[in-house]
Amino acid sequence: MEYKKVTFSFTDVEEYQKDILIAELGDIGFDTFEDTETGFDAFIIANQFNEEELKSILASYGDELVHEYVVSSIAPENWNEEWEKNFTPLIINDDCYVRATFHEHQPQYKYEIVIDPKMAFGTGHHQTTTMMMLYILEADVQDKVILDMGAGTGILGILASKRGAKDIVAIDNDEVCYSSAIENANLNEIDNLTSLCGSKDVIPQQEFDIILANINRNILLDQIESYAAVLRQGGSIYFSGFYETPDLGMIKDHCAKFGLNYIDHKKIGDWVAAKFVKS
Template identity: 75%
Template sequence: MKYLKVALSLSDIEEYQQDLLVAELADIGFDTFEDTEDGVAAFIVAAEFVQTKLDDLLKTFSDDFKYSYTIHHIEPENWNEEWEKNFSPLIINEDCYVRATFHEHQPQYKYEIVIDPKMAFGTGHHQTTTMMMLYILETDVKDKLVLDMGAGTGILGILTSKRGAKQIVAIDNDDICYLSAIENAALNEIDNLTSLCGSKETIPKEEFDVILANINRNILLDQIETYAAVLKNNGIILFSGFYEDPDLEMIKQHCLKFNLNYVDHKKIGDWVAAQFISLN
């Protein structure tokens, strides 16, 4: 599969504006992003790229910051070289170590996760993934049934497995992510993670103890009712992929309709992760 790299040069831009731009790019099909010295590089399947969509999106930011971009064709065999240049090991909460296959094993960490992202989202470096991992490290998932929506590389489900989860169902609507979760589970010798390709209609008809959903506000608002229907009483939902203002309050109010009560939230930069509990 061939990819395009759109190298965006950005000036006079605030951090929150760049985060918002990345979120909007994801909505039009871009699925992987890298910070660069002068902006951000965004990657998309070549067959799915529509330049007019990109131009129309950028025009909405024309009063906020200055931008320009160049388009580069990337052959599949060059993808590893692209992300290896910028993929550094990550330590979460001093006891979780995330690395790629080309980094050395570090046995001193309680949890070591090996990730080969290819074109899937989720190496732990983005603030939303980091906060979700922090929540998982704080949450008792031992012997729990876990649903991971928008699973990307499968990193969150893999961490729950290493923390003792009984079974994980990882769902993503991108076939690259679906395959990536399978491959990364194997890399980490995880045999209790089932990867499925699809969206809310793919969720098995069973009850889950913990639901993870690191997606975006609009998809979360659409799918919360479905999550509530498969969450056990006193079950936990961890959400991320949105901002504190106005997204968090919108999600809180929507969750109340389905007896999902807000517990607390974390914030890194402008991004938020929040914890809810089911009380029927």
């Protein structure tokens, strides 16, 4: 599968402006982002790239965001070279060590996760993934049945499995993510993760103890009703992929319609992750 890379360079950009732009790019199909010294690189499947949509988003900033961008094509065989240049090992909460296959094994950590992104989102480096992993490290997942929506590389389900989850269903609407989750589960010797390709339409009609959904605000608002339908009474749901203002309030209000009660939230930079429980 061919990808497009858009390299953004900025002058005097604020971090929150970059985060907002990344979220808007996610809404039009960009699924992976890597920081650079002058901005960031954004990646999108080639046949989903619409430069007019991109220009429209950038134009909405007017003179507030001084920028340049360059579009280039990346053949599948060059993808590893792209992310290997930027993928550094990640330590979360002194318990979890996330590395690539070319990094050294570190046995001193309780949980070690090996990730080969293969053009899929989710190496733990983005704030939203980090916060979701922190929630998993805090939660009681022992013997729980878990649904992971927007699974990307499968990293969240893999961590849950390593912490004792009984079964994980990982769903993503991107075929690359679907296969990436399978490959990463195998890399980590996880045999209780089932990867499905699709959206809310492929959610199995069964009860889940925990639901993880790290996507974006608009998709979450569309899918919350579907999540609530398969979450058991007393079950927990963790959301991320949005901002504190105004997104968190919108998520809270929508969740309340389906008996999902807000418990708390985490925040890193402008990004938020939140926990809800079904009453």
